[in-house]
Amino acid sequence: MDTEILSPDGSGYARAESVLRDGGLVSFPTETVYGLGADARQDRAVARIFEAKNRPTFNPLIVHVADVAATKRYVKWTDMADRLAAAFWPGPLTLVLPLRDDSGLSPLVTANLPTLAIRVPEHPVAQALLSEFDGPVAAPSANPSGKISPTRAQHVINGLSGRIEAVVDGGECGVGVESTILGLFDEPTLLRPGGLPQEAIEAALGGPVVTRSEADPLTAPGQMLSHYAPGAAVRLNAVEIVEGERLLGFGKVEGATLNLSVAGDLTEAAANLFHHLHALDADGDAPIAVSPIPETGLGRAINDRLRRAAAPRDV
Secondary structure (H helix, E strand, O other), rough: OEEEEEEOHHHHHHHHHHHHOOOOOEEEEEOOOEEEEEEOOHHHHHHHHHHHHOOOOOOEEEEEEEOOHHHOOOOOOHHHHHHHHHHHHOOEEEEEEEEOOOOOOOHHHHHHOOEEEEEOOHHHHHHHHHHOOOOOEOEEEEOOOOOOOOOOHHHHHHHHOOOOEEEEEOOOOOOOOOOOOEOOOOOEEEEOOOOOOOOHHHHHHOOOOOEOOOOOOOOOOOOOOOOOOOOOOOOOOOOOOOOOOOEEOOOOOOOOOOEEEOOOOOOHEEEEEEHHHHHHHHHOOOOOEOOOOOOOOOOHHHHHHHHHHHOOOOO
């Protein structure tokens, strides 16, 4: 199979829409990372996502829709969801809500859970494609499972060329880490830190959110221990470089092969994270040491991805 590269214009969107309708796979940019999309109502199409990514089928997927009205076709909406959507959608926030009995979605999307992870992305290309398609698109990150998430079309091609029908090339993703996932259960629960800081959610809700424990069962995408991993070993919180290592720096550090943000800007670091990991991965298999990242704001999401990148690969 030859993977088409589509332009972000009328003809490109029409072609992408046709591929999705026919049960094919289309990668497209969101403000966070590139997603690998399939019609969430078609079992075979969703199964092909797992096949292309070599992704465990017990790991659920996020569904992307164009607006809040579309969201209500698939989940049981709540007042809290309404407040969060008004504050942060479109944007890098995924909500996990009870699945409607009449959703019509493939059970592969939810991994047979009674809940659905769903969001409204902000990226204009994603918005245009979702509006053209007018349906639910299941879309995890467009990379082989466990590998570095893609923030450019070329990253998608490098990892999935020949396994998917098309990529809509919408340039570089602005946020650079996946969406924050919030479960709206008995109490709001942070299931995965991401592109929307926890502090912003707590400010909107007027109170704290609960944080998921690593020991809890999988309830949302992106919770597997070993994930987002380059081929090389990764060592975190490195204040000095061991011989043979390459340093992924943060702040004003010496000897960095690449630096997430010389200025110590967490927003810049998040946007650079996966791109720099891709570059280091392509450059060889020497171990990667990573400078300490503050555990605040977007730093939580960056550290979450780095901890998963550094986790033992036999998990």
